Amino acid sequence: MINQLVAKIRKTNAPIVVGLDPMMNYIPKEICSKVFAEMGETLEAAAEAAWQFNKGIIDATFDLIPAIKPQIAMYEQFGLEGLKVFQKTCAYAKEKGLVVIGDIKRGDIGSTSAAYAEAHLGKVQIGNKRYSVFNEDFATVNPYFGTDGVQPFLDVCKEEKKGLFILVKTSNPSSGEFQDKLVDGKPLYELVGEQVAKWGEAHMGETYSYIGAVVGATYPEMGKVLRKLMPKTYILVPGYGAQGGKAQDLVHYFHKDGLGAIVNSSRGIIAAYKNEKYALFGEEHYADAARQAVIDMITDINEALSK
């Protein structure tokens, strides 16, 4: 799947991914009012609003981008109906030719990680039958448990030709609280990065490993170091835009050929219509605003890369 992702990035010339995180306050009032009128102010209605919102964004951007990254928490919050929309969004994005990165950040002891890996990337055995359940292409994974918590994900990825992005250095303000602690003079995130590179060695695609890493855009100096420590590792970069990461800061997350990293934007794209810069589109044209924000983000990053 890493090969497909790289091919899609080359084809679109867009090293970006759109984070589909349908929080209620991002969804235009028009969509909400309509579904609430039909279905009441229910979890089912909220999930339906999220679906309509997502479909609008995908339809308006799928030809420009290689991938989407739905954050499962934003669906889980609406319960079973929300998770149904998570599945539907993943399936619809795939129909449109997009790679789907499930931002699930699961991770547990081995037997439990195996259940998550089968549910999200592999197949679940029921009697003599096997079912794909959530069926993402990539999943994000938390490394706190160490190798035996990650291994079941690695195994399923090998079998299913899927991939991972393992948390190394997260984009949030307090990520340093544990991740930056020095171990023998080296920050913990570097140790995790080295381990991710090691896990990745046994799981190589054509040029890159299908075991990638998450490194936040908000820590560019660390991104630079991690890029060197993990040369074959694709880096998923959250934190661009709304969280504060800037294009010029991200250059060192990439290799010289413009590959090696894929930058996520969620709020900055899907709620672009709320940004003064795109206000002229108007709330009802939120999807057109998102398309323009995608175009601007691609330009922004490619300009920085070409310098």
Add this chain to the structure above:
Amino acid sequence: MINQLVAKIRKTNAPIVVGLDPMMNYIPKEICSKVFAEMGETLEAAAEAAWQFNKGIIDATFDLIPAIKPQIAMYEQFGLEGLKVFQKTCAYAKEKGLVVIGDIKRGDIGSTSAAYAEAHLGKVQIGNKRYSVFNEDFATVNPYFGTDGVQPFLDVCKEEKKGLFILVKTSNPSSGEFQDKLVDGKPLYELVGEQVAKWGEAHMGETYSYIGAVVGATYPEMGKVLRKLMPKTYILVPGYGAQGGKAQDLVHYFHKDGLGAIVNSSRGIIAAYKNEKYALFGEEHYADAARQAVIDMITDINEALSK
């Protein structure tokens, strides 16, 4: 909720929790054959089998124990139908007077943790209405993101009078890979433990904080140290029994009054019928075997504590 948990532990004299992790190979063939005959070898049938299995265990043990701990991965693997059974299991256990510890190990950047916290412990706002979605009493949380990833869980717990168990030292063999790394001569899990105690200070119940910690039974020396570092923190102890933790090793996870820790067993209870010791019960009496295993576990731990 920590006060209720402590009261329930006192009342039952059972510092234990039953892990309801309905993996397919734990569910008696009789249950599976019956649901497969009715519903085919489907995800829905697997979820129904999990439900019947869980109900049997709860009905056979609820009068002996203070709490259950369903591992959400074992439900997520069956998709939406599985998660419906997770909800149903939590609700049924509460009806039976049990405290429900949702073993979800979620954790992310602030806005995402907020969505998880609302979904699992709090209420989700839809228009002018608010809904409880999964409605556990406690949830397990991964600390890798640091304070701002944990804060939304703390906030929701304060508002809803719920609680957390935050991963400090996990029970799996490779947990030391990152958790044991020395930071200024002190292992990372101690730093995390100190932080959990600090988070807990602002969230006190009567005697204990409602912000607890997870410390694996498989590392008793570390448990001893952590007990001292986190005096007001309730410790959830996985890894007893099937994973190798023994009662005499667990004494130091407790305070002298026999409180301060709650020991989980999953496989050892729910699949007791597969253990030679309980084989006489027979597969069809799996619930009676579970009840006997609960009685034996309580005796085992209380004997160790009384020494």
